[in-house]
Amino acid sequence: MSDAKPVPHHVADESASDQFPRARRARVFKKGKMVFQHGLRSIPCTVRNISDGGAMLEFEQAFMLPKEFDLHIDLENYEVTCERRWEEGLRCGVQFISEKRPVSAQRAQVLKTSEDALKSELDERRDSPDNFFQRKHFSDPQGVPQGPTRKARPTGGGKPTFGKRR
Numbered sequence: 001m002s003d004a005k006p007v008p009h010h011v012a013d014e015s016a017s018d019q020f021p022r023a024r025r026a027r028v029f030k031k032g033k034m035v036f037q038h039g040l041r042s043i044p045c046t047v048r049n050i051s052d053g054g055a056m057l058e059f060e061q062a063f064m065l066p067k068e069f070d071l072h073i074d075l076e077n078y079e080v081t082c083e084r085r086w087e088e089g090l091r092c093g094v095q096f097i098s099e100k101r102p103v104s105a106q107r108a109q110v111l112k113t114s115e116d117a118l119k120s121e122l123d124e125r126r127d128s129p130d131n132f133f134q135r136k137h138f139s140d141p142q143g144v145p146q147g148p149t150r151k152a153r154p155t156g157g158g159k160p161t162f163g164k165r166r
Helices: 011-017 114-126
Strands: 024-035 043-048 055-056 069-074 078-088 091-096
Touching: 024 078, 043 069
Parallel strands: none
Antiparallel strands: 024 043, 024 069, 043 055, 055 091, 069 078, 078 091
16 A cells, blocks of 8 residues: 555546656745746746656636746756646646756755844844944933924913914
């Protein structure tokens, strides 16, 4: 008895699944982008699972998806040309129809322990750009704030002056 879950297959996939068994896909949660029309258009997506031969993409809203497009995955150093195989709601399955092409990384993933992340956050607060926490709020040693002082306005003999011109 195996732990593998049965993979739901669709009517369009039956002929392909008879010929080649589908490769096991690794579950991921990566930000990606579909690029088509020679790089003029793109649609953001989330890669939910991936294998050497294909992936499942998830979208935030419904789009008219092209049949062929390039898939760029953040935190990966490659792009690949894909063909849409099935579509169901906000998800679609794609098959890679080209080799992975290396591209320059647009972002880098940095993993830190929670303690290191907390220390760096505290350091950033202490070393703020304007050194707010380092500088003294009072410039004289007695602690009396310096600033513009207001002079009391003379009143017009006890008469109410609200709304009157002087």
